[in-house]
Amino acid sequence: MSKKSRSKIWFLVHSWLALPIWFFVLIVCVTGTLAVVSQEIVWLANPDVRASKPSDDAELLSYDQVIAAIKRAEPQVIVESLSRPDESHFALSVDLSYPDGRSLEVYVNPYTGVIQGISPSFNFKAFTRALHGWWLVPFTNGYSWGWYLVSLLGLPLLASLVTGLVVYKRFWKGFLKPTLRIKHGARIFWGDFHRLSGIWSIWFIAVISITGTWFLIQAILFDNQVTISSEPIVPVITRDKVPMSSPGVPSPMIPLDDAISIATQRIPGLEASFISLPSTAYSHLRIGGRGWYPLMFQTAEINPYNGEIAASHLLSDRSGLEFVTESMRPLHTGDFGGIWIKLIWFFFGLVLSMMVLSGLLIWSKRTALATLHALKRSAKTAPQSIPLLQADTLEGNR
Amino acid sequence: MSKVTAAAPPSPLRAFWLKWRFHINILLLLVPLGFMPKYFADAALFRGDSGLGEREVGEVQVGPWSLKLAELRNEAPRPDPAGYMKAFNAALCATCGDQVKATYLRIGKPRSLRAAGVIFFGTPYRMGAVLPIPERTPADAELWITMEGWDGAMHQAAIPLSQASPATIAWLNKRGVKP
Numbered sequence: 082m083s084k085k086s087r088s089k090i091w092f093l094v095h096s097w098l099a100l101p102i103w104f105f106v107l108i109v110c111v112t113g114t115l116a117v118v119s120q121e122i123v124w125l126a127n128p129d130v131r132a133s134k135p136s137d138d139a140e141l142l143s144y145d146q147v148i149a150a151i152k153r154a155e156p157q158v159i160v161e162s163l164s165r166p167d168e169s170h171f172a173l174s175v176d177l178s179y180p181d182g183r184s185l186e187v188y189v190n191p192y193t194g195v196i197q198g199i200s201p202s203f204n205f206k207a208f209t210r211a212l213h214g215w216w217l218v219p220f221t222n223g224y225s226w227g228w229y230l231v232s233l234l235g236l237p238l239l240a241s242l243v244t245g246l247v248v249y250k251r252f253w254k255g256f257l258k259p260t261l262r263i264k265h266g267a268r269i270f271w272g273d274f275h276r277l278s279g280i281w282s283i284w285f286i287a288v289i290s291i292t293g294t295w296f297l298i299q300a301i302l303f304d305n306q307v308t309i310s311s312e313p314i315v316p317v318i319t320r321d322k323v324p325m326s327s328p329g330v331p332s333p334m335i336p337l338d339d340a341i342s343i344a345t346q347r348i349p350g351l352e353a354s355f356i357s358l359p360s361t362a363y364s365h366l367r368i369g370g371r372g373w374y375p376l377m378f379q380t381a382e383i384n385p386y387n388g389e390i391a392a393s394h395l396l397s398d399r400s401g402l403e404f405v406t407e408s409m410r411p412l413h414t415g416d417f418g419g420i421w422i423k424l425i426w427f428f429f430g431l432v433l434s435m436m437v438l439s440g441l442l443i444w445s446k447r448t449a450l451a452t453l454h455a456l457k458r459s460a461k462t463a464p465q466s467i468p469l470l471q472a473d474t475l476e477g478n479r
Numbered sequence: 480m481s482k483v484t485a486a487a488p489p490s491p492l493r494a495f496w497l498k499w500r501f502h503i504n505i506l507l508l509l510v511p512l513g514f515m516p517k518y519f520a521d522a523a524l525f526r527g528d529s530g531l532g533e534r535e536v537g538e539v540q541v542g543p544w545s546l547k548l549a550e551l552r553n554e555a556p557r558p559d560p561a562g563y564m565k566a567f568n569a570a571l572c573a574t575c576g577d578q579v580k581a582t583y584l585r586i587g588k589p590r591s592l593r594a595a596g597v598i599f600f601g602t603p604y605r606m607g608a609v610l611p612i613p614e615r616t617p618a619d620a621e622l623w624i625t626m627e628g629w630d631g632a633m634h635q636a637a638i639p640l641s642q643a644s645p646a647t648i649a650w651l652n653k654r655g656v657k658p
Contacts, residue, residue: 104504178605184525
């Protein structure tokens, strides 16, 4: 096969990869872009989730102080879990169980312990993530088919990147000589735009497509009961380790702050940015946070009656494979280094969405142009069939 | 132009197909639109905005205590790698919160507290247990609730499974008892 016809095939493959599903791909890109900054959008829209400082010298409350403040305001509620978001401008997220049976996330000021608001029944963050992640298809038995539908897109995305780089001859020259011709009509502009944004997004498209494909593999593994996790299965606290007490008097638990200090002293580097309180009389208290490697979390399970560490899952416990697989999700979402990483992901998410759109525009304009040429020719001479794509000019041969 | 159309007259249907074939995937948007009511109903169910569960079983007296029982979903048990599972939710009586150390659920009478069944996770206001349903469960089986006090006291009660979950009984009947 000649070099020219081979590159033509690559070009055809590139052209057709996303075309029949362009709108689906576009919406997945747009919802993913929104999901990256969904927490920040909520912050902008809802003052309750902001952690405003009452005074310049105000200090953060400890978890026990926060729980005490919640109990003062709402004596009946039971705290189920607390989490301190990565960035200090967010209020604490606390799950409360109310006597009427509702179980709600509330936003608590980290300096005063005031419950600033109850999460609305429409959870924008969860909704955009569900729409992007599994197309809202419910999970009934294993992963939902919506999850498979979306994560399958990782493969054509990866193929688009590879074929795009193959057909864009000497693409590295584009870095040195960026071209974006504005005055030569829409077809030329979108072509330049597609190539320019493409080469600058190589890293991002690679990250998103590889991590997206990982989500597909993850679902396949889970649905076939294959696990690669080194996380210990922690048995419940044995009957004899839960102290007996008098009727109607729950056995006392050690203060949360004591449990945290015991755990962080014995496990150097353990952060307590989220706490789950025991969910039965025989369950452990679970604390966790990011380790030195910001893409993964470390956790410890603590006996709430005596402070004994029952189990821990640290970075040093992870296998090399787990470092790769557990990094996939934060790499996909851009949630591992604060607002600036998120904004970079958001920006390139927009660029990727525009690439889907510009790809479609190029295709339709080129086809329209080719059709016009074909019609003109057939109007001049006897009607003959000209395959539209043969009337094309090859990308990169300009 | 009229010459051209005369030269190659495509049928309107074919022209329509050629023009729109690559936009049909817009219809995929109907999938999330269709599932949206279900998504919001589930969100309300898990927050507790729409009650304890999809179907309330009622108040069950267990010795000096009582609890309100509900099926999380009014449907047949769901398959799971560990077998078929049925999720129940419960809320303890208003004065039971500090009295009850643990609540368990089991099909058939437990022989001891150690075999009381699956434990309820959560708070006295709202807790949940996922009960395995053996495929050979007879249709007249009983659902046993065991409650344990902080001093070790134990109280039990049973209700017919047909009362706790008619959907499970219908599912068992449909499958027939396996040998």
